[in-house]
Amino acid sequence: MFIQLDFESKKPIYTQLKHEIIAGIARKDLSAGEALPSVRSLAADLGINLHTVNKAYQQLKQEGFILIHRQKGVVIHPDGVPEAGEDYYAELKETLRPSIAESICRGLSEEEYLSICQDIFKGFKEGEKK
Amino acid sequence: MFIQLDFESKKPIYTQLKHEIIAGIARKDLSAGEALPSVRSLAADLGINLHTVNKAYQQLKQEGFILIHRQKGVVIHPDGVPEAGEDYYAELKETLRPSIAESICRGLSEEEYLSICQDIFKGFKEGEKK
DNA sequence: TGTCTGTTATACATATAATATAACAGTTAC
DNA sequence: GTAACTGTTATATTATATGTATAACAGACA
Incomplete structure:
Protein backbone atom coordinates (compact mmCIF):
# COMPACT_ATOMS: atom_id res chain seq x y z
CA MET A 1 0.00 0.00 0.00
CA PHE A 2 0.90 3.62 -0.55
CA ILE A 3 -0.20 4.74 2.89
CA GLN A 4 2.11 6.96 4.90
CA LEU A 5 1.41 7.88 8.53
CA ASP A 6 2.97 10.58 10.67
CA PHE A 7 3.06 9.45 14.26
CA GLU A 8 4.27 12.88 15.41
CA SER A 9 1.22 14.62 13.93
CA LYS A 10 -1.52 15.99 16.17
CA LYS A 11 -4.02 14.47 13.75
CA PRO A 12 -5.37 11.14 15.00
CA ILE A 13 -4.01 8.11 13.17
CA TYR A 14 -7.44 6.94 12.08
CA THR A 15 -8.06 10.36 10.53
CA GLN A 16 -4.78 10.26 8.64
CA LEU A 17 -5.68 6.79 7.42
CA LYS A 18 -9.07 8.00 6.20
CA HIS A 19 -7.45 10.89 4.35
CA GLU A 20 -4.90 8.63 2.71
CA ILE A 21 -7.57 6.32 1.38
CA ILE A 22 -9.77 9.19 0.20
CA ALA A 23 -6.74 10.72 -1.51
CA GLY A 24 -6.08 7.34 -3.14
CA ILE A 25 -9.59 7.37 -4.57
CA ALA A 26 -9.26 10.99 -5.69
CA ARG A 27 -6.12 10.28 -7.72
CA LYS A 28 -7.70 7.07 -9.02
CA ASP A 29 -5.06 4.98 -7.34
CA LEU A 30 -8.02 3.10 -5.88
CA SER A 31 -10.98 2.40 -8.13
CA ALA A 32 -14.58 1.29 -7.62
CA GLY A 33 -14.85 -2.30 -6.48
CA GLU A 34 -11.17 -2.63 -5.65
CA ALA A 35 -10.35 -4.60 -2.50
CA LEU A 36 -8.69 -3.04 0.53
CA PRO A 37 -6.51 -4.94 3.00
CA SER A 38 -8.22 -6.59 5.96
CA VAL A 39 -8.20 -4.69 9.23
CA ARG A 40 -5.64 -7.09 10.64
CA SER A 41 -3.20 -7.10 7.75
CA LEU A 42 -3.31 -3.34 7.28
CA ALA A 43 -2.82 -2.83 11.00
CA ALA A 44 0.19 -5.13 10.92
CA ASP A 45 1.55 -3.38 7.81
CA LEU A 46 1.30 0.05 9.40
CA GLY A 47 2.38 -1.07 12.84
CA ILE A 48 -0.83 0.04 14.50
CA ASN A 49 -3.75 -1.58 16.28
CA LEU A 50 -6.54 -3.37 14.44
CA HIS A 51 -9.13 -1.19 16.19
CA THR A 52 -7.56 1.96 14.81
CA VAL A 53 -7.89 0.61 11.27
CA ASN A 54 -11.42 -0.56 12.05
CA LYS A 55 -12.41 2.91 13.23
CA ALA A 56 -11.18 4.44 9.98
CA TYR A 57 -12.99 1.78 7.92
CA GLN A 58 -16.23 2.25 9.86
CA GLN A 59 -16.22 5.97 9.22
CA LEU A 60 -15.36 5.51 5.55
CA LYS A 61 -18.29 3.11 5.33
CA GLN A 62 -20.56 5.58 7.12
CA GLU A 63 -19.58 8.29 4.64
CA GLY A 64 -20.15 6.07 1.63
CA PHE A 65 -16.57 5.54 0.44
CA ILE A 66 -16.39 1.80 1.01
CA LEU A 67 -18.50 -1.30 1.45
CA ILE A 68 -17.83 -3.95 4.09
CA HIS A 69 -18.92 -7.53 3.49
CA ARG A 70 -19.09 -9.29 6.81
CA GLN A 71 -17.02 -12.32 5.94
CA LYS A 72 -15.52 -11.30 2.65
CA GLY A 73 -13.67 -8.08 3.17
CA VAL A 74 -13.55 -4.38 2.36
CA VAL A 75 -13.93 -2.83 -1.09
CA ILE A 76 -14.08 0.66 -2.53
CA HIS A 77 -17.75 1.41 -3.09
CA PRO A 78 -18.67 -0.21 -6.44
CA ASP A 79 -21.34 2.42 -7.23
CA GLY A 80 -18.90 5.25 -6.62
CA VAL A 81 -18.91 7.74 -3.77
CA PRO A 82 -22.27 9.50 -3.14
CA GLU A 83 -22.46 12.87 -4.84
CA ALA A 84 -22.16 16.03 -2.79
CA GLY A 85 -25.45 17.11 -1.22
CA MET B 1 -19.29 41.15 21.27
CA PHE B 2 -20.30 39.39 18.08
CA ILE B 3 -19.05 35.98 19.21
CA GLN B 4 -21.33 33.00 18.77
CA LEU B 5 -20.47 29.57 20.17
CA ASP B 6 -22.00 26.21 19.38
CA PHE B 7 -21.88 24.01 22.45
CA GLU B 8 -23.12 21.02 20.45
CA SER B 9 -20.22 21.21 18.00
CA LYS B 10 -17.41 18.65 18.08
CA LYS B 11 -14.99 21.55 17.70
CA PRO B 12 -13.47 22.58 21.04
CA ILE B 13 -14.83 25.84 22.44
CA TYR B 14 -11.40 27.50 22.52
CA THR B 15 -10.98 26.68 18.82
CA GLN B 16 -14.35 28.19 17.96
CA LEU B 17 -13.41 31.26 19.95
CA LYS B 18 -10.12 31.60 18.06
CA HIS B 19 -11.93 31.30 14.74
CA GLU B 20 -14.50 33.89 15.71
CA ILE B 21 -11.82 36.41 16.61
CA ILE B 22 -9.78 35.70 13.49
CA ALA B 23 -12.93 36.07 11.41
CA GLY B 24 -13.57 39.38 13.17
CA ILE B 25 -10.14 40.60 12.10
CA ALA B 26 -10.64 39.32 8.56
CA ARG B 27 -13.86 41.27 8.08
CA LYS B 28 -12.25 44.28 9.80
CA ASP B 29 -14.73 44.14 12.61
CA LEU B 30 -11.65 44.16 14.82
CA SER B 31 -8.79 46.46 13.87
CA ALA B 32 -5.15 46.80 14.86
CA GLY B 33 -4.69 48.04 18.41
CA GLU B 34 -8.32 47.48 19.36
CA ALA B 35 -8.92 46.14 22.85
CA LEU B 36 -10.46 42.75 23.51
CA PRO B 37 -12.44 41.86 26.65
CA SER B 38 -10.53 40.52 29.63
CA VAL B 39 -10.43 36.77 30.08
CA ARG B 40 -12.84 37.02 32.99
CA SER B 41 -15.42 39.29 31.42
CA LEU B 42 -15.46 37.39 28.11
CA ALA B 43 -15.77 34.10 29.97
CA ALA B 44 -18.70 35.49 31.93
CA ASP B 45 -20.28 36.89 28.75
CA LEU B 46 -20.07 33.57 26.94
CA GLY B 47 -20.93 31.46 29.96
CA ILE B 48 -17.67 29.54 29.88
CA ASN B 49 -14.63 29.15 32.08
CA LEU B 50 -11.86 31.75 32.23
CA HIS B 51 -9.26 29.11 31.39
CA THR B 52 -11.01 28.29 28.15
CA VAL B 53 -10.81 31.93 27.08
CA ASN B 54 -7.21 32.10 28.26
CA LYS B 55 -6.28 29.09 26.14
CA ALA B 56 -7.72 30.75 23.04
CA TYR B 57 -5.94 34.02 23.85
CA GLN B 58 -2.61 32.27 24.44
CA GLN B 59 -2.78 30.54 21.07
CA LEU B 60 -3.82 33.75 19.30
CA LYS B 61 -0.81 35.43 20.92
CA GLN B 62 1.47 32.56 19.90
CA GLU B 63 0.28 32.91 16.29
CA GLY B 64 0.76 36.67 16.23
CA PHE B 65 -2.87 37.84 16.16
CA ILE B 66 -2.91 39.62 19.49
CA LEU B 67 -0.67 41.18 22.13
CA ILE B 68 -1.13 40.63 25.83
CA HIS B 69 0.04 43.29 28.28
CA ARG B 70 0.44 41.71 31.67
CA GLN B 71 -1.57 44.18 33.70
CA LYS B 72 -3.25 46.18 30.96
CA GLY B 73 -5.19 43.79 28.82
CA VAL B 74 -5.47 42.19 25.41
CA VAL B 75 -5.33 44.02 22.09
CA ILE B 76 -5.37 43.08 18.42
CA HIS B 77 -1.74 43.18 17.31
CA PRO B 78 -0.95 46.85 16.55
CA ASP B 79 1.58 45.98 13.81
CA GLY B 80 -0.92 43.74 12.05
CA VAL B 81 -0.82 39.97 11.76
CA PRO B 82 2.52 38.49 10.56
CA GLU B 83 2.51 37.85 6.82
CA ALA B 84 2.23 34.31 5.53
CA GLY B 85 5.58 32.50 5.46
C1' DT C 1 -7.24 50.33 49.79
C1' DG C 2 -9.96 48.11 46.50
C1' DT C 3 -10.44 46.58 41.99
C1' DC C 4 -8.97 45.40 37.82
C1' DT C 5 -5.32 42.96 34.79
C1' DG C 6 -2.99 38.28 33.18
C1' DT C 7 -0.81 34.28 35.30
C1' DT C 8 -0.13 30.11 37.84
C1' DA C 9 -1.34 26.07 40.44
C1' DT C 10 -4.47 22.21 41.80
C1' DA C 11 -7.98 19.32 41.31
C1' DC C 12 -11.66 17.07 39.07
C1' DA C 13 -14.77 15.07 35.44
C1' DT C 14 -15.39 13.60 30.98
C1' DA C 15 -14.25 12.32 26.36
C1' DT C 16 -11.06 10.82 22.80
C1' DA C 17 -7.22 8.12 20.99
C1' DA C 18 -4.68 4.08 20.91
C1' DT C 19 -3.31 -0.23 22.49
C1' DA C 20 -3.77 -5.16 24.16
C1' DT C 21 -6.25 -9.43 24.47
C1' DA C 22 -9.85 -12.42 23.77
C1' DA C 23 -13.62 -14.41 21.83
C1' DC C 24 -17.53 -15.07 18.30
C1' DA C 25 -19.68 -16.27 13.87
C1' DG C 26 -19.52 -16.95 9.41
C1' DT C 27 -16.47 -18.14 4.67
C1' DT C 28 -13.33 -20.37 2.21
C1' DA C 29 -9.67 -23.56 1.03
C1' DC C 30 -7.07 -27.67 1.85
C1' DG D 1 -13.72 -31.39 9.08
C1' DT D 2 -10.24 -28.54 10.31
C1' DA D 3 -7.53 -24.53 9.82
C1' DA D 4 -7.09 -19.95 8.41
C1' DC D 5 -9.23 -16.11 7.16
C1' DT D 6 -13.02 -12.36 7.37
C1' DG D 7 -15.47 -8.37 10.27
C1' DT D 8 -17.42 -7.75 14.87
C1' DT D 9 -17.89 -7.31 19.77
C1' DA D 10 -16.42 -6.93 24.49
C1' DT D 11 -13.21 -5.51 28.24
C1' DA D 12 -9.50 -3.29 30.11
C1' DT D 13 -5.78 -0.07 30.37
C1' DT D 14 -3.02 4.07 29.40
C1' DA D 15 -2.43 8.68 27.91
C1' DT D 16 -3.93 12.95 26.34
C1' DA D 17 -7.36 16.68 25.51
C1' DT D 18 -11.16 19.39 26.98
C1' DG D 19 -13.59 21.99 30.18
C1' DT D 20 -14.75 23.40 34.73
C1' DA D 21 -14.03 25.02 39.62
C1' DT D 22 -11.38 27.44 43.04
C1' DA D 23 -7.78 29.84 44.80
C1' DA D 24 -3.99 32.64 45.02
C1' DC D 25 -0.22 35.90 43.22
C1' DA D 26 1.77 40.28 41.48
C1' DG D 27 1.48 44.41 39.23
C1' DA D 28 -1.37 48.69 37.69
C1' DC D 29 -4.41 52.20 38.70
C1' DA D 30 -8.07 55.14 40.44
Whole structure:
Protein backbone atom coordinates (compact mmCIF):
# COMPACT_ATOMS: atom_id res chain seq x y z
CA MET A 1 0.00 0.00 0.00
CA PHE A 2 0.90 3.62 -0.55
CA ILE A 3 -0.20 4.74 2.89
CA GLN A 4 2.11 6.96 4.90
CA LEU A 5 1.41 7.88 8.53
CA ASP A 6 2.97 10.58 10.67
CA PHE A 7 3.06 9.45 14.26
CA GLU A 8 4.27 12.88 15.41
CA SER A 9 1.22 14.62 13.93
CA LYS A 10 -1.52 15.99 16.17
CA LYS A 11 -4.02 14.47 13.75
CA PRO A 12 -5.37 11.14 15.00
CA ILE A 13 -4.01 8.11 13.17
CA TYR A 14 -7.44 6.94 12.08
CA THR A 15 -8.06 10.36 10.53
CA GLN A 16 -4.78 10.26 8.64
CA LEU A 17 -5.68 6.79 7.42
CA LYS A 18 -9.07 8.00 6.20
CA HIS A 19 -7.45 10.89 4.35
CA GLU A 20 -4.90 8.63 2.71
CA ILE A 21 -7.57 6.32 1.38
CA ILE A 22 -9.77 9.19 0.20
CA ALA A 23 -6.74 10.72 -1.51
CA GLY A 24 -6.08 7.34 -3.14
CA ILE A 25 -9.59 7.37 -4.57
CA ALA A 26 -9.26 10.99 -5.69
CA ARG A 27 -6.12 10.28 -7.72
CA LYS A 28 -7.70 7.07 -9.02
CA ASP A 29 -5.06 4.98 -7.34
CA LEU A 30 -8.02 3.10 -5.88
CA SER A 31 -10.98 2.40 -8.13
CA ALA A 32 -14.58 1.29 -7.62
CA GLY A 33 -14.85 -2.30 -6.48
CA GLU A 34 -11.17 -2.63 -5.65
CA ALA A 35 -10.35 -4.60 -2.50
CA LEU A 36 -8.69 -3.04 0.53
CA PRO A 37 -6.51 -4.94 3.00
CA SER A 38 -8.22 -6.59 5.96
CA VAL A 39 -8.20 -4.69 9.23
CA ARG A 40 -5.64 -7.09 10.64
CA SER A 41 -3.20 -7.10 7.75
CA LEU A 42 -3.31 -3.34 7.28
CA ALA A 43 -2.82 -2.83 11.00
CA ALA A 44 0.19 -5.13 10.92
CA ASP A 45 1.55 -3.38 7.81
CA LEU A 46 1.30 0.05 9.40
CA GLY A 47 2.38 -1.07 12.84
CA ILE A 48 -0.83 0.04 14.50
CA ASN A 49 -3.75 -1.58 16.28
CA LEU A 50 -6.54 -3.37 14.44
CA HIS A 51 -9.13 -1.19 16.19
CA THR A 52 -7.56 1.96 14.81
CA VAL A 53 -7.89 0.61 11.27
CA ASN A 54 -11.42 -0.56 12.05
CA LYS A 55 -12.41 2.91 13.23
CA ALA A 56 -11.18 4.44 9.98
CA TYR A 57 -12.99 1.78 7.92
CA GLN A 58 -16.23 2.25 9.86
CA GLN A 59 -16.22 5.97 9.22
CA LEU A 60 -15.36 5.51 5.55
CA LYS A 61 -18.29 3.11 5.33
CA GLN A 62 -20.56 5.58 7.12
CA GLU A 63 -19.58 8.29 4.64
CA GLY A 64 -20.15 6.07 1.63
CA PHE A 65 -16.57 5.54 0.44
CA ILE A 66 -16.39 1.80 1.01
CA LEU A 67 -18.50 -1.30 1.45
CA ILE A 68 -17.83 -3.95 4.09
CA HIS A 69 -18.92 -7.53 3.49
CA ARG A 70 -19.09 -9.29 6.81
CA GLN A 71 -17.02 -12.32 5.94
CA LYS A 72 -15.52 -11.30 2.65
CA GLY A 73 -13.67 -8.08 3.17
CA VAL A 74 -13.55 -4.38 2.36
CA VAL A 75 -13.93 -2.83 -1.09
CA ILE A 76 -14.08 0.66 -2.53
CA HIS A 77 -17.75 1.41 -3.09
CA PRO A 78 -18.67 -0.21 -6.44
CA ASP A 79 -21.34 2.42 -7.23
CA GLY A 80 -18.90 5.25 -6.62
CA VAL A 81 -18.91 7.74 -3.77
CA PRO A 82 -22.27 9.50 -3.14
CA GLU A 83 -22.46 12.87 -4.84
CA ALA A 84 -22.16 16.03 -2.79
CA GLY A 85 -25.45 17.11 -1.22
CA GLU A 86 -26.60 20.20 0.61
CA ASP A 87 -25.24 18.93 3.90
CA TYR A 88 -21.85 18.32 2.34
CA TYR A 89 -21.68 21.83 0.90
CA ALA A 90 -22.49 23.23 4.34
CA GLU A 91 -19.78 21.13 5.95
CA LEU A 92 -17.28 22.13 3.29
CA LYS A 93 -17.96 25.80 3.89
CA GLU A 94 -17.55 25.27 7.62
CA THR A 95 -14.11 23.85 6.93
CA LEU A 96 -13.05 26.54 4.49
CA ARG A 97 -14.28 29.61 6.37
CA PRO A 98 -11.66 29.55 9.16
CA SER A 99 -8.93 28.77 6.67
CA ILE A 100 -9.88 31.69 4.44
CA ALA A 101 -10.29 34.04 7.38
CA GLU A 102 -6.75 33.36 8.55
CA SER A 103 -5.38 33.71 5.04
CA ILE A 104 -7.00 37.13 4.72
CA CYS A 105 -5.46 38.20 8.03
CA ARG A 106 -2.04 37.08 6.84
CA GLY A 107 -2.24 39.14 3.67
CA LEU A 108 -2.96 36.43 1.11
CA SER A 109 -4.98 37.71 -1.80
CA GLU A 110 -7.98 35.80 -3.08
CA GLU A 111 -5.99 35.03 -6.23
CA GLU A 112 -3.12 33.53 -4.25
CA TYR A 113 -5.47 31.39 -2.22
CA LEU A 114 -7.29 30.09 -5.28
CA SER A 115 -3.95 29.45 -6.95
CA ILE A 116 -2.93 27.19 -4.07
CA CYS A 117 -6.19 25.28 -4.44
CA GLN A 118 -5.54 24.88 -8.16
CA ASP A 119 -2.06 23.53 -7.44
CA ILE A 120 -3.55 20.86 -5.21
CA PHE A 121 -6.15 19.93 -7.81
CA LYS A 122 -3.33 19.68 -10.30
CA GLY A 123 -1.49 17.34 -7.97
CA PHE A 124 -4.42 14.95 -7.90
CA LYS A 125 -4.83 15.06 -11.66
CA GLU A 126 -1.16 14.30 -12.16
CA GLY A 127 -1.49 11.48 -9.67
CA GLU A 128 -4.05 9.95 -12.03
CA LYS A 129 -1.42 9.45 -14.72
CA LYS A 130 0.49 7.28 -12.23
CA MET B 1 -19.29 41.15 21.27
CA PHE B 2 -20.30 39.39 18.08
CA ILE B 3 -19.05 35.98 19.21
CA GLN B 4 -21.33 33.00 18.77
CA LEU B 5 -20.47 29.57 20.17
CA ASP B 6 -22.00 26.21 19.38
CA PHE B 7 -21.88 24.01 22.45
CA GLU B 8 -23.12 21.02 20.45
CA SER B 9 -20.22 21.21 18.00
CA LYS B 10 -17.41 18.65 18.08
CA LYS B 11 -14.99 21.55 17.70
CA PRO B 12 -13.47 22.58 21.04
CA ILE B 13 -14.83 25.84 22.44
CA TYR B 14 -11.40 27.50 22.52
CA THR B 15 -10.98 26.68 18.82
CA GLN B 16 -14.35 28.19 17.96
CA LEU B 17 -13.41 31.26 19.95
CA LYS B 18 -10.12 31.60 18.06
CA HIS B 19 -11.93 31.30 14.74
CA GLU B 20 -14.50 33.89 15.71
CA ILE B 21 -11.82 36.41 16.61
CA ILE B 22 -9.78 35.70 13.49
CA ALA B 23 -12.93 36.07 11.41
CA GLY B 24 -13.57 39.38 13.17
CA ILE B 25 -10.14 40.60 12.10
CA ALA B 26 -10.64 39.32 8.56
CA ARG B 27 -13.86 41.27 8.08
CA LYS B 28 -12.25 44.28 9.80
CA ASP B 29 -14.73 44.14 12.61
CA LEU B 30 -11.65 44.16 14.82
CA SER B 31 -8.79 46.46 13.87
CA ALA B 32 -5.15 46.80 14.86
CA GLY B 33 -4.69 48.04 18.41
CA GLU B 34 -8.32 47.48 19.36
CA ALA B 35 -8.92 46.14 22.85
CA LEU B 36 -10.46 42.75 23.51
CA PRO B 37 -12.44 41.86 26.65
CA SER B 38 -10.53 40.52 29.63
CA VAL B 39 -10.43 36.77 30.08
CA ARG B 40 -12.84 37.02 32.99
CA SER B 41 -15.42 39.29 31.42
CA LEU B 42 -15.46 37.39 28.11
CA ALA B 43 -15.77 34.10 29.97
CA ALA B 44 -18.70 35.49 31.93
CA ASP B 45 -20.28 36.89 28.75
CA LEU B 46 -20.07 33.57 26.94
CA GLY B 47 -20.93 31.46 29.96
CA ILE B 48 -17.67 29.54 29.88
CA ASN B 49 -14.63 29.15 32.08
CA LEU B 50 -11.86 31.75 32.23
CA HIS B 51 -9.26 29.11 31.39
CA THR B 52 -11.01 28.29 28.15
CA VAL B 53 -10.81 31.93 27.08
CA ASN B 54 -7.21 32.10 28.26
CA LYS B 55 -6.28 29.09 26.14
CA ALA B 56 -7.72 30.75 23.04
CA TYR B 57 -5.94 34.02 23.85
CA GLN B 58 -2.61 32.27 24.44
CA GLN B 59 -2.78 30.54 21.07
CA LEU B 60 -3.82 33.75 19.30
CA LYS B 61 -0.81 35.43 20.92
CA GLN B 62 1.47 32.56 19.90
CA GLU B 63 0.28 32.91 16.29
CA GLY B 64 0.76 36.67 16.23
CA PHE B 65 -2.87 37.84 16.16
CA ILE B 66 -2.91 39.62 19.49
CA LEU B 67 -0.67 41.18 22.13
CA ILE B 68 -1.13 40.63 25.83
CA HIS B 69 0.04 43.29 28.28
CA ARG B 70 0.44 41.71 31.67
CA GLN B 71 -1.57 44.18 33.70
CA LYS B 72 -3.25 46.18 30.96
CA GLY B 73 -5.19 43.79 28.82
CA VAL B 74 -5.47 42.19 25.41
CA VAL B 75 -5.33 44.02 22.09
CA ILE B 76 -5.37 43.08 18.42
CA HIS B 77 -1.74 43.18 17.31
CA PRO B 78 -0.95 46.85 16.55
CA ASP B 79 1.58 45.98 13.81
CA GLY B 80 -0.92 43.74 12.05
CA VAL B 81 -0.82 39.97 11.76
CA PRO B 82 2.52 38.49 10.56
CA GLU B 83 2.51 37.85 6.82
CA ALA B 84 2.23 34.31 5.53
CA GLY B 85 5.58 32.50 5.46
CA GLU B 86 6.73 29.20 3.99
CA ASP B 87 5.58 27.30 7.06
CA TYR B 88 2.14 28.83 6.79
CA TYR B 89 1.79 27.87 3.14
CA ALA B 90 2.74 24.31 4.03
CA GLU B 91 0.19 24.20 6.82
CA LEU B 92 -2.49 25.67 4.57
CA LYS B 93 -1.89 23.00 1.94
CA GLU B 94 -2.09 20.33 4.61
CA THR B 95 -5.51 21.65 5.53
CA LEU B 96 -6.76 21.94 1.97
CA ARG B 97 -5.51 18.63 0.57
CA PRO B 98 -7.97 16.37 2.43
CA SER B 99 -10.81 18.77 1.71
CA ILE B 100 -10.07 18.82 -2.00
CA ALA B 101 -9.56 15.07 -2.15
CA GLU B 102 -13.01 14.44 -0.72
CA SER B 103 -14.58 17.01 -3.03
CA ILE B 104 -13.06 15.26 -6.04
CA CYS B 105 -14.44 11.92 -4.83
CA ARG B 106 -17.88 13.46 -4.45
CA GLY B 107 -17.90 14.75 -8.00
CA LEU B 108 -17.28 18.44 -7.41
CA SER B 109 -15.46 20.08 -10.29
CA GLU B 110 -12.46 22.33 -9.69
CA GLU B 111 -14.61 25.25 -10.84
CA GLU B 112 -17.34 24.49 -8.32
CA TYR B 113 -14.82 24.22 -5.50
CA LEU B 114 -13.13 27.49 -6.39
CA SER B 115 -16.54 29.12 -6.69
CA ILE B 116 -17.33 28.14 -3.11
CA CYS B 117 -14.05 29.68 -1.98
CA GLN B 118 -14.91 32.87 -3.84
CA ASP B 119 -18.29 33.00 -2.14
CA ILE B 120 -16.61 32.84 1.25
CA PHE B 121 -14.11 35.56 0.30
CA LYS B 122 -17.07 37.64 -0.84
CA GLY B 123 -18.71 37.12 2.54
CA PHE B 124 -15.71 38.57 4.34
CA LYS B 125 -15.52 41.54 1.99
CA GLU B 126 -19.19 42.30 2.49
CA GLY B 127 -18.62 42.01 6.22
CA GLU B 128 -16.15 44.87 5.89
CA LYS B 129 -18.87 47.27 4.84
CA LYS B 130 -20.54 46.61 8.20
C1' DT C 1 -7.24 50.33 49.79
C1' DG C 2 -9.96 48.11 46.50
C1' DT C 3 -10.44 46.58 41.99
C1' DC C 4 -8.97 45.40 37.82
C1' DT C 5 -5.32 42.96 34.79
C1' DG C 6 -2.99 38.28 33.18
C1' DT C 7 -0.81 34.28 35.30
C1' DT C 8 -0.13 30.11 37.84
C1' DA C 9 -1.34 26.07 40.44
C1' DT C 10 -4.47 22.21 41.80
C1' DA C 11 -7.98 19.32 41.31
C1' DC C 12 -11.66 17.07 39.07
C1' DA C 13 -14.77 15.07 35.44
C1' DT C 14 -15.39 13.60 30.98
C1' DA C 15 -14.25 12.32 26.36
C1' DT C 16 -11.06 10.82 22.80
C1' DA C 17 -7.22 8.12 20.99
C1' DA C 18 -4.68 4.08 20.91
C1' DT C 19 -3.31 -0.23 22.49
C1' DA C 20 -3.77 -5.16 24.16
C1' DT C 21 -6.25 -9.43 24.47
C1' DA C 22 -9.85 -12.42 23.77
C1' DA C 23 -13.62 -14.41 21.83
C1' DC C 24 -17.53 -15.07 18.30
C1' DA C 25 -19.68 -16.27 13.87
C1' DG C 26 -19.52 -16.95 9.41
C1' DT C 27 -16.47 -18.14 4.67
C1' DT C 28 -13.33 -20.37 2.21
C1' DA C 29 -9.67 -23.56 1.03
C1' DC C 30 -7.07 -27.67 1.85
C1' DG D 1 -13.72 -31.39 9.08
C1' DT D 2 -10.24 -28.54 10.31
C1' DA D 3 -7.53 -24.53 9.82
C1' DA D 4 -7.09 -19.95 8.41
C1' DC D 5 -9.23 -16.11 7.16
C1' DT D 6 -13.02 -12.36 7.37
C1' DG D 7 -15.47 -8.37 10.27
C1' DT D 8 -17.42 -7.75 14.87
C1' DT D 9 -17.89 -7.31 19.77
C1' DA D 10 -16.42 -6.93 24.49
C1' DT D 11 -13.21 -5.51 28.24
C1' DA D 12 -9.50 -3.29 30.11
C1' DT D 13 -5.78 -0.07 30.37
C1' DT D 14 -3.02 4.07 29.40
C1' DA D 15 -2.43 8.68 27.91
C1' DT D 16 -3.93 12.95 26.34
C1' DA D 17 -7.36 16.68 25.51
C1' DT D 18 -11.16 19.39 26.98
C1' DG D 19 -13.59 21.99 30.18
C1' DT D 20 -14.75 23.40 34.73
C1' DA D 21 -14.03 25.02 39.62
C1' DT D 22 -11.38 27.44 43.04
C1' DA D 23 -7.78 29.84 44.80
C1' DA D 24 -3.99 32.64 45.02
C1' DC D 25 -0.22 35.90 43.22
C1' DA D 26 1.77 40.28 41.48
C1' DG D 27 1.48 44.41 39.23
C1' DA D 28 -1.37 48.69 37.69
C1' DC D 29 -4.41 52.20 38.70
C1' DA D 30 -8.07 55.14 40.44
